[in-house]
Amino acid sequence: MDILKYYILSVLLVILLILTPACTTTPKSSLPGQVAAAQAALDLDVFGGFPTLSSDVPAPVSALLRFLDVDQNGSVQARLDVTTGLPTASVWIESKDSRLPLGLEADGLMVAINTEQRGTALDQVELEWTPWHGNGRYVLNLQLLDWQNITIPSSQMITVNVTGIPENVPTMKSRFIGLYRDHFGLNLTAPGFARYNSPDPTNNEASRWVSTAYIGNRLYEIDIFDDGQVTAASYAVNSDEGGGFCRPFGKIRMLAVIVDYGNTGLDPTDAEAALRAGLNETQEYWVDYSRQIGLPAPLLEVELTTFVYGAPPQAGRYLTPDEIRSASSLDPSDFDLLVQIDLDKNNSTTGQYGGQGASLGDGCRPLGARRTNIAFNVRDRNLLENAMPGTIFRHELMHSMGWMHWWPNQSGDGMSWLNSRDGWEPALLFGWTDADRDGIIEIVDSTPYGLTQ
Secondary structure (H helix, E strand, O other), rough: OOOOOOEEOOOOOOOOHOOEEOOOOOOOOOOOOOOEEEOOOOOOOOOOOOOOOOOOOOOOOOOEEEOOOOOOOOOEEEEEEOOOOOOEEEEEEEEEEOOEEEEEEEOOEEEEEEOOOOOOEEEEEEEEOOOOOOOEEEEEEEEEEEEEOEOOOEEEEEEEEOOOOOOOOOOHHHHHHHHHHHHHHOOOOOOOEEEOOOOOOOOOOOOOOEEEEEEEEEEEEEEEEOOEEEEEEEEEEOOOOOEEEEOOOEEEEEEEEEEEEOOOOOOOHHHHHHHHHHHHHHHHHHHHHHHHHOOOOOEEEEEEEEEEEEEEOOOOOOOHHHHHHHOOOHHHHOOEEEEEEOOOOOOOOOOHHHOOOEEEOOOOOOOOOOOOOOEEEEOHHHHHHEEEHHHHHHHHHHHOOOOOOOOOOOOOOOOHHOOOOOOOOOOOOOEEEEEEEOOOOOOOOOHHHHHEE
């Protein structure tokens, strides 16, 4: 199945230039065997080990935020949402800064976000959320979210007891277990899942619960939307079965070809240098993260080869593998991903897809790259130095491994990828965590997500 998706986010470019406003998704890695993974601070365990507050310790009080209708160790009454069949609860909160979004975590998952700006000094808001593991104790963490500066200016954390959910209502875990079985015939006992809270209810990336599983040469995704709709999809991973994704583990061989339209005044060798600097910075994060979770080697590595092609044979289209072979000793079929960097002030090629960068899918095939998988257009030096490296290695590369904009990261905060900086990668949904708690991260586990026969 050939997959070609383009996600145009031009509004976000105003927020931050280093993010490309258009991205698409639709995937060889070395496997050093099953590796033990220690629990780490970055490792989100979706079924236990969340931070909790002792009932003897008073909840921290925020200067800018507070819960209005529930206190420490108070009770929250849940009800059943007739649309989704999921339990729903709500809390009223008060914010003294209505300019910043509000986030609510429940036992480590970001279950609600409010982005409205009411323009009043004192803002009272009702936040609805899903008690995702049924009745019982939850640690609620209320936060102001400053996405532009990647900070949490203020927060308050309390422990509450949820009641009122009927015994026959499935938890999120059991709901996904049933969906994997019904749609794919997979018996998973510990599927990884998180909540995507859409910042814009009018866009096509609606709020949902999302679960993914990398099993064998397939990527599975199941979404439960707030309108009750359920979608289930399966994609090829490291396979020649049409368009697909790269497995987010091991070594990825990347060929980056720089095409110089001759109208920017930029030196193509500067583009090569910027790419290598961006890769080195990203690789440092992968090394550090891998060390923290107890891996003996980086879980991800990109082997980069660059080539300056020169002027394009035809404006407005990407190079073909034959054109690259004719101009160099390089063969795209020897690589997992083919990247094209255009130095073009008119953005003639990638601009057709609505932005500066795009992920065009069809990556990491055993027979090698057969067309451009990732593209970026450079108009000026600012884009060259500040946008292009991060976009390639911290955004479009993530797309080539299956990530979608609605995949939450470790905390379930679906917006953390805005700045494409260290640590935003969706570790849980990439299988970089030990969801089934058997001591092995899922992406290299022979029985991932508690898979049984």
